[in-house]
Each structure stands twice: as structure tokens, then as C-alpha cells.
Amino acid sequence: MSPAENQLDVLAVFSHPDDAELSVAGTLLKLKKLGYRTGVCDLTRGEMGTRGTPEIRAKEALEAARIMKLDVRVNLEQPDGHVWPTEVARTALVRVLRTHQPKVLLTTHEDDPHPDHASTSIIVRQAARLASMGRYDEEAELAPVADAGDHAFAVFASHRAFVCG
Numbered sequence: 001m002s003p004a005e006n007q008l009d010v011l012a013v014f015s016h017p018d019d020a021e022l023s024v025a026g027t028l029l030k031l032k033k034l035g036y037r038t039g040v041c042d043l044t045r046g047e048m049g050t051r052g053t054p055e056i057r058a059k060e061a062l063e064a065a066r067i068m069k070l071d072v073r074v075n076l077e078q079p080d081g082h083v084w085p086t087e088v089a090r091t092a093l094v095r096v097l098r099t100h101q102p103k104v105l106l107t108t109h110e111d112d113p114h115p116d117h118a119s120t121s122i123i124v125r126q127a128a129r130l131a132s133m134g135r136y137d138e139e140a141e142l143a144p145v146a147d148a149g150d151h152a153f154a155v156f157a158s159h160r161a162f163v164c165g
Helices: 019-033 054-067 087-100 115-131
Strands: 010-014 038-044 072-078 104-108 152-157 160-164
Touching (some): 010 019, 010 087, 010 115, 019 038, 019 054, 038 087, 087 115, 104 115
Parallel strands (some): 010 104
């Protein structure tokens, strides 16, 4: 794929497969209908979930990606129930951001009561900034994103939405 084919207008970053579907599926579908390139990045496989296995959730995520007409769906395979803003988590997301160069990021709000969701919000904000720093993770040989101040963040919590940036 060429860099232009990889580029996304909007990337939703959430902790578990199904979080994006429950939070922003309608928004992503509307954006797709308007001609925008959309994607979802799940941080975990949802292996601690009470409904289904990681394998079932992976199949459901693929089907949801098809229904939502996503251009990209990736999973960082961080440990479910143990999502923390570590160097490993930040670097993995920085690589996704640099690969896809999204203009808008959608994620959960930092005060979400689920620990993985709250940590995901922190990871997204930190990784967006780090992705703009040319000397961060140079070994990946991926071009930095535009300065984080140029990004729009939409942060969702329950029934309220905040646009930041």
C-alpha cells in the first residue's frame, strides 16, 4: 500500500473489540458516507471479557469492520485488564499513527470508570504527541505526524462528547 492509501481521516482508538462499535459506530458510518477514510485501533483482544473468546471477538471485529466499511482495523494485542501508558503501549500506537497519519482521533474520556478505557485515553494523548517528535522511535523509520497541536481529538464519555485540540 502506498502512503496515500494508508492515510486515514479519522482513527478511533479504543481498549477492546466492540468499544468502538458501542461508542462511535454511527459517527464512523456517517463519516464514511461523506467520503472520509476511517479506521479503528483496538488496544487489546478483549480476552478478559465475559462474553465470548478472543477468537470469537476477533471474528466479530472483522465483521463489524466490514459493516462499518472501515478502511483499516488493527489490534495492538496489549494485555486486556492491564492497559497502562507504558513505553511499549505508546510506541505501538505511535507506529499506527505514523503509518496512517489520521487527522482526527476518537477515544474514550480519561475519567471513564473502566481502568483500561481511562488508560487508553492517556495513551492516545501521549502517543499523538510522541508521534510528532521526529527522534522518537527512529528505528521504525516512519515519518512523524503533523504537530500534535494540529490534531483534533474527540473524546467520548457516556453520552457526552468533547472536541479538543
